[in-house]
Amino acid sequence: MIRISMCFRIVASILFVVICFGVSFCYGAEAGKLYVLGMGPSDPDLTAPRAILILEKADILLCSSRMQEKFRKYIDPQKVAFNPWEGIHGEEAAKLRKSDYDKWLQRVEKRKKKIFDFVMDAIGQKKTVVMLDGGDPCVYGPSLYWLLKGFDHQYLEVIPGIGAFNAASAALKRPMTGKNTRFVMLTSPDSLFGKYYEKDDGILKSLSRYETTMVFYMALSSTDKLVERFSKYYPSDLPLAIVYYAGYSEKEKVLRSRLGSILDDLKKIDEKWMGLLIIGNAVK
Ligand SMILES: C[S@@+](CC[C@H](N)C(=O)[O-])C[C@H]1O[C@@H](n2cnc3c(N)ncnc32)[C@H](O)[C@@H]1O
CATH class of the missing domain: 3.40.1010.10 (Tetrapyrrole methylase, N-terminal domain)
Known part of the structure:
Protein backbone atom coordinates (compact mmCIF):
# COMPACT_ATOMS: atom_id res chain seq x y z
CA MET A 1 0.00 0.00 0.00
CA ILE A 2 2.80 2.34 1.05
CA ARG A 3 4.75 1.40 -2.07
CA ILE A 4 1.82 2.17 -4.37
CA SER A 5 1.24 5.58 -2.85
CA MET A 6 4.98 6.37 -3.04
CA CYS A 7 5.04 5.32 -6.67
CA PHE A 8 1.95 7.42 -7.38
CA ARG A 9 3.56 10.47 -5.77
CA ILE A 10 6.71 10.12 -7.86
CA VAL A 11 4.78 9.72 -11.11
CA ALA A 12 2.50 12.66 -10.23
CA SER A 13 5.53 14.85 -9.40
CA ILE A 14 7.24 14.00 -12.67
CA LEU A 15 4.05 14.71 -14.58
CA PHE A 16 3.67 18.04 -12.79
CA VAL A 17 7.23 19.09 -13.65
CA VAL A 18 6.77 18.04 -17.28
CA ILE A 19 3.51 19.99 -17.60
CA CYS A 20 5.00 23.10 -15.94
CA PHE A 21 8.00 22.94 -18.22
CA GLY A 22 5.76 22.54 -21.27
CA VAL A 23 3.56 25.47 -20.32
CA SER A 24 6.48 27.76 -19.51
CA PHE A 25 8.21 26.71 -22.73
CA CYS A 26 5.10 27.55 -24.78
CA TYR A 27 4.70 31.00 -23.23
CA GLY A 28 8.33 31.86 -22.57
CA ALA A 29 9.54 30.91 -26.00
CA GLU A 30 6.50 32.33 -27.78
CA GLY A 163 -16.51 49.05 -37.55
CA ALA A 164 -18.07 52.27 -38.76
CA PHE A 165 -21.05 50.21 -39.90
CA ASN A 166 -21.76 48.98 -36.35
CA ALA A 167 -21.41 52.44 -34.86
CA ALA A 168 -23.52 54.06 -37.59
CA SER A 169 -26.31 51.47 -37.26
CA ALA A 170 -26.37 52.10 -33.53
CA ALA A 171 -26.60 55.85 -34.16
CA LEU A 172 -29.58 55.23 -36.44
CA LYS A 173 -31.18 53.03 -33.77
CA ARG A 174 -32.55 50.74 -36.46
CA PRO A 175 -31.92 47.12 -37.43
CA MET A 176 -30.08 47.03 -40.75
CA THR A 177 -31.39 43.56 -41.45
CA GLY A 178 -35.11 43.04 -41.36
CA LYS A 179 -38.32 41.47 -42.46
CA ASN A 180 -38.13 42.53 -46.08
CA THR A 181 -34.43 43.27 -46.36
CA ARG A 182 -32.86 40.50 -48.39
CA PHE A 183 -29.27 41.41 -47.63
CA VAL A 184 -26.87 44.09 -46.39
CA MET A 185 -24.22 45.21 -48.82
CA LEU A 186 -20.97 46.80 -47.70
CA THR A 187 -19.33 48.63 -50.56
CA SER A 188 -17.80 51.87 -51.80
CA PRO A 189 -18.34 53.91 -54.97
CA ASP A 190 -14.95 52.67 -56.26
CA SER A 191 -15.88 49.04 -55.65
CA LEU A 192 -19.33 49.26 -57.19
CA PHE A 193 -18.83 51.71 -60.04
CA GLY A 194 -15.07 51.95 -60.54
CA LYS A 195 -12.59 54.62 -59.60
CA TYR A 196 -13.96 57.14 -62.09
CA TYR A 197 -17.48 55.75 -62.25
CA GLU A 198 -16.37 54.09 -65.47
CA LYS A 199 -18.14 50.78 -64.84
CA ASP A 200 -21.64 50.49 -66.20
CA ASP A 201 -24.47 50.64 -63.70
CA GLY A 202 -26.26 47.47 -64.78
CA ILE A 203 -25.49 46.05 -61.35
CA LEU A 204 -27.62 48.78 -59.79
CA LYS A 205 -30.50 47.91 -62.08
CA SER A 206 -30.30 44.31 -60.85
CA LEU A 207 -29.98 45.36 -57.21
CA SER A 208 -33.02 47.60 -57.45
CA ARG A 209 -35.17 44.48 -57.77
CA TYR A 210 -34.36 43.51 -54.17
CA GLU A 211 -34.88 45.29 -50.91
CA THR A 212 -31.34 45.86 -49.72
CA THR A 213 -29.51 47.89 -47.13
CA MET A 214 -26.60 49.46 -48.98
CA VAL A 215 -23.69 50.77 -46.98
CA PHE A 216 -21.21 53.02 -48.77
CA TYR A 217 -17.74 53.73 -47.38
CA MET A 218 -15.68 56.63 -48.73
CA ALA A 219 -18.70 57.99 -50.59
CA LEU A 220 -18.98 61.58 -49.40
CA SER A 221 -16.73 63.09 -52.06
CA SER A 222 -18.81 61.73 -54.92
CA THR A 223 -22.40 61.86 -53.70
CA ASP A 224 -23.49 63.81 -56.80
CA LYS A 225 -22.38 60.99 -59.12
CA LEU A 226 -23.87 58.39 -56.82
CA VAL A 227 -27.23 60.17 -56.76
CA GLU A 228 -27.17 60.47 -60.55
CA ARG A 229 -26.72 56.70 -60.87
CA PHE A 230 -29.30 55.80 -58.26
CA SER A 231 -31.88 58.16 -59.75
CA LYS A 232 -31.96 56.00 -62.89
CA TYR A 233 -33.32 52.99 -61.02
CA TYR A 234 -34.76 54.14 -57.70
CA PRO A 235 -37.63 56.49 -56.72
CA SER A 236 -36.83 59.94 -55.35
CA ASP A 237 -38.27 59.00 -51.95
CA LEU A 238 -35.66 56.24 -51.44
CA PRO A 239 -34.47 56.73 -47.83
CA LEU A 240 -30.80 57.58 -47.18
CA ALA A 241 -28.87 58.46 -44.09
CA ILE A 242 -25.35 59.67 -43.46
CA VAL A 243 -23.83 59.13 -40.06
CA TYR A 244 -20.90 61.46 -39.49
CA TYR A 245 -18.25 60.57 -36.91
CA ALA A 246 -20.17 57.50 -35.81
CA GLY A 247 -19.29 56.49 -32.27
CA TYR A 248 -17.70 59.83 -31.31
CA SER A 249 -19.55 60.99 -28.23
CA GLU A 250 -19.17 64.70 -29.03
CA LYS A 251 -19.12 64.76 -32.83
CA GLU A 252 -21.56 62.11 -34.03
CA LYS A 253 -24.26 63.49 -36.29
CA VAL A 254 -27.05 61.84 -38.26
CA LEU A 255 -28.46 63.22 -41.48
CA ARG A 256 -31.64 61.50 -42.71
CA SER A 257 -32.77 62.32 -46.19
CA ARG A 258 -34.23 61.00 -49.45
CA LEU A 259 -32.65 60.38 -52.82
CA GLY A 260 -34.39 63.44 -54.28
CA SER A 261 -33.28 65.87 -51.58
CA ILE A 262 -29.90 64.61 -50.36
CA LEU A 263 -27.80 66.88 -52.59
CA ASP A 264 -29.57 69.98 -51.26
CA ASP A 265 -29.15 68.76 -47.69
CA LEU A 266 -25.45 68.18 -48.27
CA LYS A 267 -24.84 71.76 -49.41
CA LYS A 268 -24.76 72.77 -45.75
CA ILE A 269 -22.16 70.18 -44.77
CA ASP A 270 -18.44 70.23 -45.59
CA GLU A 271 -17.25 66.83 -44.35
CA LYS A 272 -16.05 64.62 -47.21
CA TRP A 273 -14.52 61.65 -45.36
CA MET A 274 -15.80 60.74 -41.91
CA GLY A 275 -19.29 59.68 -42.78
CA LEU A 276 -21.02 56.48 -43.72
CA LEU A 277 -23.80 56.59 -46.28
CA ILE A 278 -26.55 54.03 -45.77
CA ILE A 279 -29.30 53.60 -48.34
CA GLY A 280 -32.51 51.62 -48.09
CA ASN A 281 -35.78 51.29 -46.23
CA ALA A 282 -33.95 50.19 -43.09
CA VAL A 283 -32.88 53.79 -42.42
CA LYS A 284 -36.35 55.31 -42.88
C1 LIG B 1 -10.76 53.33 -45.29
S1 LIG B 1 -12.39 53.15 -44.71
C2 LIG B 1 -12.11 52.41 -43.16
C3 LIG B 1 -13.27 51.60 -42.64
C4 LIG B 1 -12.96 50.90 -41.33
N1 LIG B 1 -12.02 49.83 -41.53
C5 LIG B 1 -14.21 50.37 -40.63
O1 LIG B 1 -14.33 49.16 -40.44
O2 LIG B 1 -15.05 51.19 -40.25
C6 LIG B 1 -12.75 54.82 -44.31
C7 LIG B 1 -14.22 55.12 -44.45
O3 LIG B 1 -14.94 54.47 -43.41
C8 LIG B 1 -15.99 55.29 -42.96
N2 LIG B 1 -15.76 55.60 -41.55
C9 LIG B 1 -14.72 55.23 -40.79
N3 LIG B 1 -14.89 55.61 -39.52
C10 LIG B 1 -16.08 56.24 -39.47
C11 LIG B 1 -16.84 56.85 -38.43
N4 LIG B 1 -16.42 56.87 -37.16
N5 LIG B 1 -18.03 57.39 -38.75
C12 LIG B 1 -18.49 57.36 -40.01
N6 LIG B 1 -17.83 56.81 -41.03
C13 LIG B 1 -16.65 56.25 -40.76
C14 LIG B 1 -16.00 56.55 -43.83
O4 LIG B 1 -16.88 56.32 -44.92
C15 LIG B 1 -14.57 56.61 -44.31
O5 LIG B 1 -14.48 57.29 -45.54
Missing part, protein backbone atom coordinates in the same frame (compact mmCIF):
# COMPACT_ATOMS: atom_id res chain seq x y z
CA ALA A 31 7.36 33.12 -31.36
CA GLY A 32 7.22 36.68 -32.63
CA LYS A 33 4.08 37.81 -34.35
CA LEU A 34 2.45 40.67 -36.18
CA TYR A 35 -0.93 41.78 -34.87
CA VAL A 36 -3.23 43.99 -36.85
CA LEU A 37 -5.50 45.62 -34.32
CA GLY A 38 -8.98 46.89 -35.09
CA MET A 39 -9.07 50.02 -32.95
CA GLY A 40 -12.76 50.76 -33.45
CA PRO A 41 -14.56 53.67 -35.10
CA SER A 42 -13.79 56.45 -32.66
CA ASP A 43 -12.33 56.75 -29.19
CA PRO A 44 -10.72 54.04 -27.01
CA ASP A 45 -13.98 53.38 -25.15
CA LEU A 46 -15.21 51.61 -28.30
CA THR A 47 -12.05 49.54 -28.71
CA ALA A 48 -12.14 45.86 -27.78
CA PRO A 49 -10.28 45.06 -24.53
CA ARG A 50 -8.32 42.37 -26.37
CA ALA A 51 -6.87 44.95 -28.75
CA ILE A 52 -5.96 47.25 -25.86
CA LEU A 53 -4.27 44.41 -23.99
CA ILE A 54 -2.15 43.42 -26.99
CA LEU A 55 -1.33 47.08 -27.64
CA GLU A 56 -0.05 47.52 -24.09
CA LYS A 57 2.03 44.34 -24.16
CA ALA A 58 3.50 44.72 -27.66
CA ASP A 59 7.22 45.28 -28.17
CA ILE A 60 6.97 47.45 -31.28
CA LEU A 61 4.20 49.65 -32.63
CA LEU A 62 3.58 50.83 -36.15
CA CYS A 63 1.02 53.62 -36.24
CA SER A 64 0.25 57.11 -37.44
CA SER A 65 0.72 60.09 -35.14
CA ARG A 66 -3.07 60.51 -35.09
CA MET A 67 -3.53 56.98 -33.70
CA GLN A 68 -0.67 57.51 -31.28
CA GLU A 69 -2.35 60.62 -29.96
CA LYS A 70 -5.77 59.01 -29.71
CA PHE A 71 -4.47 55.99 -27.80
CA ARG A 72 -1.73 57.81 -25.89
CA LYS A 73 -3.00 56.35 -22.60
CA TYR A 74 -1.98 52.88 -23.80
CA ILE A 75 1.05 53.71 -25.92
CA ASP A 76 4.63 54.04 -24.80
CA PRO A 77 6.07 56.47 -27.40
CA GLN A 78 9.44 54.70 -27.16
CA LYS A 79 7.85 51.64 -28.71
CA VAL A 80 6.63 53.42 -31.83
CA ALA A 81 9.03 52.49 -34.63
CA PHE A 82 7.58 54.53 -37.49
CA ASN A 83 4.40 55.54 -39.27
CA PRO A 84 3.69 52.84 -41.87
CA TRP A 85 1.54 55.28 -43.85
CA GLU A 86 4.18 57.91 -44.44
CA GLY A 87 4.05 59.01 -48.08
CA ILE A 88 0.91 56.97 -48.71
CA HIS A 89 -1.69 58.81 -46.65
CA GLY A 90 -2.00 62.53 -46.01
CA GLU A 91 -2.60 65.59 -48.12
CA GLU A 92 0.44 65.36 -50.38
CA ALA A 93 -0.02 61.63 -50.95
CA ALA A 94 -3.72 62.10 -51.73
CA LYS A 95 -2.80 64.65 -54.41
CA LEU A 96 -0.26 62.28 -55.93
CA ARG A 97 -2.77 59.43 -55.85
CA LYS A 98 -5.14 61.58 -57.89
CA SER A 99 -2.60 63.02 -60.32
CA ASP A 100 -0.34 59.97 -60.82
CA TYR A 101 -1.87 56.79 -59.47
CA ASP A 102 0.97 54.57 -60.76
CA LYS A 103 3.59 56.63 -58.97
CA TRP A 104 1.55 56.42 -55.79
CA LEU A 105 1.34 52.64 -56.24
CA GLN A 106 5.13 52.48 -56.54
CA ARG A 107 5.35 54.23 -53.20
CA VAL A 108 2.99 51.66 -51.71
CA GLU A 109 5.16 48.81 -53.02
CA LYS A 110 8.29 50.41 -51.53
CA ARG A 111 6.56 50.88 -48.22
CA LYS A 112 5.25 47.33 -48.28
CA LYS A 113 8.78 46.00 -48.70
CA LYS A 114 10.13 48.19 -45.90
CA ILE A 115 7.41 46.98 -43.56
CA PHE A 116 7.85 43.35 -44.56
CA ASP A 117 11.61 43.44 -43.93
CA PHE A 118 11.20 45.31 -40.66
CA VAL A 119 8.46 43.06 -39.31
CA MET A 120 10.13 39.79 -40.32
CA ASP A 121 13.35 40.92 -38.69
CA ALA A 122 11.46 41.72 -35.46
CA ILE A 123 9.60 38.42 -35.61
CA GLY A 124 12.96 36.67 -36.00
CA GLN A 125 13.90 38.25 -32.67
CA LYS A 126 10.67 36.90 -31.12
CA LYS A 127 9.15 40.36 -30.82
CA THR A 128 5.48 41.22 -31.12
CA VAL A 129 4.74 44.00 -33.56
CA VAL A 130 1.35 45.68 -33.81
CA MET A 131 -0.20 47.75 -36.57
CA LEU A 132 -3.14 49.91 -35.62
CA ASP A 133 -6.08 50.13 -37.99
CA GLY A 134 -9.30 52.13 -37.65
CA GLY A 135 -12.66 50.39 -37.29
CA ASP A 136 -12.45 46.75 -38.31
CA PRO A 137 -9.32 45.82 -40.28
CA CYS A 138 -11.21 43.47 -42.60
CA VAL A 139 -13.67 46.05 -43.92
CA TYR A 140 -11.86 48.54 -46.14
CA GLY A 141 -8.97 48.39 -43.70
CA PRO A 142 -5.87 49.76 -45.44
CA SER A 143 -3.29 47.65 -43.57
CA LEU A 144 -4.46 44.29 -44.84
CA TYR A 145 -5.43 45.63 -48.24
CA TRP A 146 -2.38 47.68 -49.13
CA LEU A 147 0.57 46.95 -46.90
CA LEU A 148 0.20 43.34 -45.84
CA LYS A 149 -1.15 41.73 -48.97
CA GLY A 150 0.55 38.33 -49.20
CA PHE A 151 1.98 38.48 -45.67
CA ASP A 152 2.52 34.96 -44.32
CA HIS A 153 -0.55 34.05 -42.22
CA GLN A 154 1.47 31.95 -39.80
CA TYR A 155 2.99 35.15 -38.37
CA LEU A 156 -0.18 37.19 -38.49
CA GLU A 157 -3.13 37.65 -36.18
CA VAL A 158 -5.99 40.06 -36.76
CA ILE A 159 -7.98 41.41 -33.83
CA PRO A 160 -11.47 42.48 -34.89
CA GLY A 161 -12.77 45.94 -34.13
CA ILE A 162 -16.13 47.66 -34.06
Whole structure:
Protein backbone atom coordinates (compact mmCIF):
# COMPACT_ATOMS: atom_id res chain seq x y z
CA MET A 1 0.00 0.00 0.00
CA ILE A 2 2.80 2.34 1.05
CA ARG A 3 4.75 1.40 -2.07
CA ILE A 4 1.82 2.17 -4.37
CA SER A 5 1.24 5.58 -2.85
CA MET A 6 4.98 6.37 -3.04
CA CYS A 7 5.04 5.32 -6.67
CA PHE A 8 1.95 7.42 -7.38
CA ARG A 9 3.56 10.47 -5.77
CA ILE A 10 6.71 10.12 -7.86
CA VAL A 11 4.78 9.72 -11.11
CA ALA A 12 2.50 12.66 -10.23
CA SER A 13 5.53 14.85 -9.40
CA ILE A 14 7.24 14.00 -12.67
CA LEU A 15 4.05 14.71 -14.58
CA PHE A 16 3.67 18.04 -12.79
CA VAL A 17 7.23 19.09 -13.65
CA VAL A 18 6.77 18.04 -17.28
CA ILE A 19 3.51 19.99 -17.60
CA CYS A 20 5.00 23.10 -15.94
CA PHE A 21 8.00 22.94 -18.22
CA GLY A 22 5.76 22.54 -21.27
CA VAL A 23 3.56 25.47 -20.32
CA SER A 24 6.48 27.76 -19.51
CA PHE A 25 8.21 26.71 -22.73
CA CYS A 26 5.10 27.55 -24.78
CA TYR A 27 4.70 31.00 -23.23
CA GLY A 28 8.33 31.86 -22.57
CA ALA A 29 9.54 30.91 -26.00
CA GLU A 30 6.50 32.33 -27.78
CA ALA A 31 7.36 33.12 -31.36
CA GLY A 32 7.22 36.68 -32.63
CA LYS A 33 4.08 37.81 -34.35
CA LEU A 34 2.45 40.67 -36.18
CA TYR A 35 -0.93 41.78 -34.87
CA VAL A 36 -3.23 43.99 -36.85
CA LEU A 37 -5.50 45.62 -34.32
CA GLY A 38 -8.98 46.89 -35.09
CA MET A 39 -9.07 50.02 -32.95
CA GLY A 40 -12.76 50.76 -33.45
CA PRO A 41 -14.56 53.67 -35.10
CA SER A 42 -13.79 56.45 -32.66
CA ASP A 43 -12.33 56.75 -29.19
CA PRO A 44 -10.72 54.04 -27.01
CA ASP A 45 -13.98 53.38 -25.15
CA LEU A 46 -15.21 51.61 -28.30
CA THR A 47 -12.05 49.54 -28.71
CA ALA A 48 -12.14 45.86 -27.78
CA PRO A 49 -10.28 45.06 -24.53
CA ARG A 50 -8.32 42.37 -26.37
CA ALA A 51 -6.87 44.95 -28.75
CA ILE A 52 -5.96 47.25 -25.86
CA LEU A 53 -4.27 44.41 -23.99
CA ILE A 54 -2.15 43.42 -26.99
CA LEU A 55 -1.33 47.08 -27.64
CA GLU A 56 -0.05 47.52 -24.09
CA LYS A 57 2.03 44.34 -24.16
CA ALA A 58 3.50 44.72 -27.66
CA ASP A 59 7.22 45.28 -28.17
CA ILE A 60 6.97 47.45 -31.28
CA LEU A 61 4.20 49.65 -32.63
CA LEU A 62 3.58 50.83 -36.15
CA CYS A 63 1.02 53.62 -36.24
CA SER A 64 0.25 57.11 -37.44
CA SER A 65 0.72 60.09 -35.14
CA ARG A 66 -3.07 60.51 -35.09
CA MET A 67 -3.53 56.98 -33.70
CA GLN A 68 -0.67 57.51 -31.28
CA GLU A 69 -2.35 60.62 -29.96
CA LYS A 70 -5.77 59.01 -29.71
CA PHE A 71 -4.47 55.99 -27.80
CA ARG A 72 -1.73 57.81 -25.89
CA LYS A 73 -3.00 56.35 -22.60
CA TYR A 74 -1.98 52.88 -23.80
CA ILE A 75 1.05 53.71 -25.92
CA ASP A 76 4.63 54.04 -24.80
CA PRO A 77 6.07 56.47 -27.40
CA GLN A 78 9.44 54.70 -27.16
CA LYS A 79 7.85 51.64 -28.71
CA VAL A 80 6.63 53.42 -31.83
CA ALA A 81 9.03 52.49 -34.63
CA PHE A 82 7.58 54.53 -37.49
CA ASN A 83 4.40 55.54 -39.27
CA PRO A 84 3.69 52.84 -41.87
CA TRP A 85 1.54 55.28 -43.85
CA GLU A 86 4.18 57.91 -44.44
CA GLY A 87 4.05 59.01 -48.08
CA ILE A 88 0.91 56.97 -48.71
CA HIS A 89 -1.69 58.81 -46.65
CA GLY A 90 -2.00 62.53 -46.01
CA GLU A 91 -2.60 65.59 -48.12
CA GLU A 92 0.44 65.36 -50.38
CA ALA A 93 -0.02 61.63 -50.95
CA ALA A 94 -3.72 62.10 -51.73
CA LYS A 95 -2.80 64.65 -54.41
CA LEU A 96 -0.26 62.28 -55.93
CA ARG A 97 -2.77 59.43 -55.85
CA LYS A 98 -5.14 61.58 -57.89
CA SER A 99 -2.60 63.02 -60.32
CA ASP A 100 -0.34 59.97 -60.82
CA TYR A 101 -1.87 56.79 -59.47
CA ASP A 102 0.97 54.57 -60.76
CA LYS A 103 3.59 56.63 -58.97
CA TRP A 104 1.55 56.42 -55.79
CA LEU A 105 1.34 52.64 -56.24
CA GLN A 106 5.13 52.48 -56.54
CA ARG A 107 5.35 54.23 -53.20
CA VAL A 108 2.99 51.66 -51.71
CA GLU A 109 5.16 48.81 -53.02
CA LYS A 110 8.29 50.41 -51.53
CA ARG A 111 6.56 50.88 -48.22
CA LYS A 112 5.25 47.33 -48.28
CA LYS A 113 8.78 46.00 -48.70
CA LYS A 114 10.13 48.19 -45.90
CA ILE A 115 7.41 46.98 -43.56
CA PHE A 116 7.85 43.35 -44.56
CA ASP A 117 11.61 43.44 -43.93
CA PHE A 118 11.20 45.31 -40.66
CA VAL A 119 8.46 43.06 -39.31
CA MET A 120 10.13 39.79 -40.32
CA ASP A 121 13.35 40.92 -38.69
CA ALA A 122 11.46 41.72 -35.46
CA ILE A 123 9.60 38.42 -35.61
CA GLY A 124 12.96 36.67 -36.00
CA GLN A 125 13.90 38.25 -32.67
CA LYS A 126 10.67 36.90 -31.12
CA LYS A 127 9.15 40.36 -30.82
CA THR A 128 5.48 41.22 -31.12
CA VAL A 129 4.74 44.00 -33.56
CA VAL A 130 1.35 45.68 -33.81
CA MET A 131 -0.20 47.75 -36.57
CA LEU A 132 -3.14 49.91 -35.62
CA ASP A 133 -6.08 50.13 -37.99
CA GLY A 134 -9.30 52.13 -37.65
CA GLY A 135 -12.66 50.39 -37.29
CA ASP A 136 -12.45 46.75 -38.31
CA PRO A 137 -9.32 45.82 -40.28
CA CYS A 138 -11.21 43.47 -42.60
CA VAL A 139 -13.67 46.05 -43.92
CA TYR A 140 -11.86 48.54 -46.14
CA GLY A 141 -8.97 48.39 -43.70
CA PRO A 142 -5.87 49.76 -45.44
CA SER A 143 -3.29 47.65 -43.57
CA LEU A 144 -4.46 44.29 -44.84
CA TYR A 145 -5.43 45.63 -48.24
CA TRP A 146 -2.38 47.68 -49.13
CA LEU A 147 0.57 46.95 -46.90
CA LEU A 148 0.20 43.34 -45.84
CA LYS A 149 -1.15 41.73 -48.97
CA GLY A 150 0.55 38.33 -49.20
CA PHE A 151 1.98 38.48 -45.67
CA ASP A 152 2.52 34.96 -44.32
CA HIS A 153 -0.55 34.05 -42.22
CA GLN A 154 1.47 31.95 -39.80
CA TYR A 155 2.99 35.15 -38.37
CA LEU A 156 -0.18 37.19 -38.49
CA GLU A 157 -3.13 37.65 -36.18
CA VAL A 158 -5.99 40.06 -36.76
CA ILE A 159 -7.98 41.41 -33.83
CA PRO A 160 -11.47 42.48 -34.89
CA GLY A 161 -12.77 45.94 -34.13
CA ILE A 162 -16.13 47.66 -34.06
CA GLY A 163 -16.51 49.05 -37.55
CA ALA A 164 -18.07 52.27 -38.76
CA PHE A 165 -21.05 50.21 -39.90
CA ASN A 166 -21.76 48.98 -36.35
CA ALA A 167 -21.41 52.44 -34.86
CA ALA A 168 -23.52 54.06 -37.59
CA SER A 169 -26.31 51.47 -37.26
CA ALA A 170 -26.37 52.10 -33.53
CA ALA A 171 -26.60 55.85 -34.16
CA LEU A 172 -29.58 55.23 -36.44
CA LYS A 173 -31.18 53.03 -33.77
CA ARG A 174 -32.55 50.74 -36.46
CA PRO A 175 -31.92 47.12 -37.43
CA MET A 176 -30.08 47.03 -40.75
CA THR A 177 -31.39 43.56 -41.45
CA GLY A 178 -35.11 43.04 -41.36
CA LYS A 179 -38.32 41.47 -42.46
CA ASN A 180 -38.13 42.53 -46.08
CA THR A 181 -34.43 43.27 -46.36
CA ARG A 182 -32.86 40.50 -48.39
CA PHE A 183 -29.27 41.41 -47.63
CA VAL A 184 -26.87 44.09 -46.39
CA MET A 185 -24.22 45.21 -48.82
CA LEU A 186 -20.97 46.80 -47.70
CA THR A 187 -19.33 48.63 -50.56
CA SER A 188 -17.80 51.87 -51.80
CA PRO A 189 -18.34 53.91 -54.97
CA ASP A 190 -14.95 52.67 -56.26
CA SER A 191 -15.88 49.04 -55.65
CA LEU A 192 -19.33 49.26 -57.19
CA PHE A 193 -18.83 51.71 -60.04
CA GLY A 194 -15.07 51.95 -60.54
CA LYS A 195 -12.59 54.62 -59.60
CA TYR A 196 -13.96 57.14 -62.09
CA TYR A 197 -17.48 55.75 -62.25
CA GLU A 198 -16.37 54.09 -65.47
CA LYS A 199 -18.14 50.78 -64.84
CA ASP A 200 -21.64 50.49 -66.20
CA ASP A 201 -24.47 50.64 -63.70
CA GLY A 202 -26.26 47.47 -64.78
CA ILE A 203 -25.49 46.05 -61.35
CA LEU A 204 -27.62 48.78 -59.79
CA LYS A 205 -30.50 47.91 -62.08
CA SER A 206 -30.30 44.31 -60.85
CA LEU A 207 -29.98 45.36 -57.21
CA SER A 208 -33.02 47.60 -57.45
CA ARG A 209 -35.17 44.48 -57.77
CA TYR A 210 -34.36 43.51 -54.17
CA GLU A 211 -34.88 45.29 -50.91
CA THR A 212 -31.34 45.86 -49.72
CA THR A 213 -29.51 47.89 -47.13
CA MET A 214 -26.60 49.46 -48.98
CA VAL A 215 -23.69 50.77 -46.98
CA PHE A 216 -21.21 53.02 -48.77
CA TYR A 217 -17.74 53.73 -47.38
CA MET A 218 -15.68 56.63 -48.73
CA ALA A 219 -18.70 57.99 -50.59
CA LEU A 220 -18.98 61.58 -49.40
CA SER A 221 -16.73 63.09 -52.06
CA SER A 222 -18.81 61.73 -54.92
CA THR A 223 -22.40 61.86 -53.70
CA ASP A 224 -23.49 63.81 -56.80
CA LYS A 225 -22.38 60.99 -59.12
CA LEU A 226 -23.87 58.39 -56.82
CA VAL A 227 -27.23 60.17 -56.76
CA GLU A 228 -27.17 60.47 -60.55
CA ARG A 229 -26.72 56.70 -60.87
CA PHE A 230 -29.30 55.80 -58.26
CA SER A 231 -31.88 58.16 -59.75
CA LYS A 232 -31.96 56.00 -62.89
CA TYR A 233 -33.32 52.99 -61.02
CA TYR A 234 -34.76 54.14 -57.70
CA PRO A 235 -37.63 56.49 -56.72
CA SER A 236 -36.83 59.94 -55.35
CA ASP A 237 -38.27 59.00 -51.95
CA LEU A 238 -35.66 56.24 -51.44
CA PRO A 239 -34.47 56.73 -47.83
CA LEU A 240 -30.80 57.58 -47.18
CA ALA A 241 -28.87 58.46 -44.09
CA ILE A 242 -25.35 59.67 -43.46
CA VAL A 243 -23.83 59.13 -40.06
CA TYR A 244 -20.90 61.46 -39.49
CA TYR A 245 -18.25 60.57 -36.91
CA ALA A 246 -20.17 57.50 -35.81
CA GLY A 247 -19.29 56.49 -32.27
CA TYR A 248 -17.70 59.83 -31.31
CA SER A 249 -19.55 60.99 -28.23
CA GLU A 250 -19.17 64.70 -29.03
CA LYS A 251 -19.12 64.76 -32.83
CA GLU A 252 -21.56 62.11 -34.03
CA LYS A 253 -24.26 63.49 -36.29
CA VAL A 254 -27.05 61.84 -38.26
CA LEU A 255 -28.46 63.22 -41.48
CA ARG A 256 -31.64 61.50 -42.71
CA SER A 257 -32.77 62.32 -46.19
CA ARG A 258 -34.23 61.00 -49.45
CA LEU A 259 -32.65 60.38 -52.82
CA GLY A 260 -34.39 63.44 -54.28
CA SER A 261 -33.28 65.87 -51.58
CA ILE A 262 -29.90 64.61 -50.36
CA LEU A 263 -27.80 66.88 -52.59
CA ASP A 264 -29.57 69.98 -51.26
CA ASP A 265 -29.15 68.76 -47.69
CA LEU A 266 -25.45 68.18 -48.27
CA LYS A 267 -24.84 71.76 -49.41
CA LYS A 268 -24.76 72.77 -45.75
CA ILE A 269 -22.16 70.18 -44.77
CA ASP A 270 -18.44 70.23 -45.59
CA GLU A 271 -17.25 66.83 -44.35
CA LYS A 272 -16.05 64.62 -47.21
CA TRP A 273 -14.52 61.65 -45.36
CA MET A 274 -15.80 60.74 -41.91
CA GLY A 275 -19.29 59.68 -42.78
CA LEU A 276 -21.02 56.48 -43.72
CA LEU A 277 -23.80 56.59 -46.28
CA ILE A 278 -26.55 54.03 -45.77
CA ILE A 279 -29.30 53.60 -48.34
CA GLY A 280 -32.51 51.62 -48.09
CA ASN A 281 -35.78 51.29 -46.23
CA ALA A 282 -33.95 50.19 -43.09
CA VAL A 283 -32.88 53.79 -42.42
CA LYS A 284 -36.35 55.31 -42.88
C1 LIG B 1 -10.76 53.33 -45.29
S1 LIG B 1 -12.39 53.15 -44.71
C2 LIG B 1 -12.11 52.41 -43.16
C3 LIG B 1 -13.27 51.60 -42.64
C4 LIG B 1 -12.96 50.90 -41.33
N1 LIG B 1 -12.02 49.83 -41.53
C5 LIG B 1 -14.21 50.37 -40.63
O1 LIG B 1 -14.33 49.16 -40.44
O2 LIG B 1 -15.05 51.19 -40.25
C6 LIG B 1 -12.75 54.82 -44.31
C7 LIG B 1 -14.22 55.12 -44.45
O3 LIG B 1 -14.94 54.47 -43.41
C8 LIG B 1 -15.99 55.29 -42.96
N2 LIG B 1 -15.76 55.60 -41.55
C9 LIG B 1 -14.72 55.23 -40.79
N3 LIG B 1 -14.89 55.61 -39.52
C10 LIG B 1 -16.08 56.24 -39.47
C11 LIG B 1 -16.84 56.85 -38.43
N4 LIG B 1 -16.42 56.87 -37.16
N5 LIG B 1 -18.03 57.39 -38.75
C12 LIG B 1 -18.49 57.36 -40.01
N6 LIG B 1 -17.83 56.81 -41.03
C13 LIG B 1 -16.65 56.25 -40.76
C14 LIG B 1 -16.00 56.55 -43.83
O4 LIG B 1 -16.88 56.32 -44.92
C15 LIG B 1 -14.57 56.61 -44.31
O5 LIG B 1 -14.48 57.29 -45.54
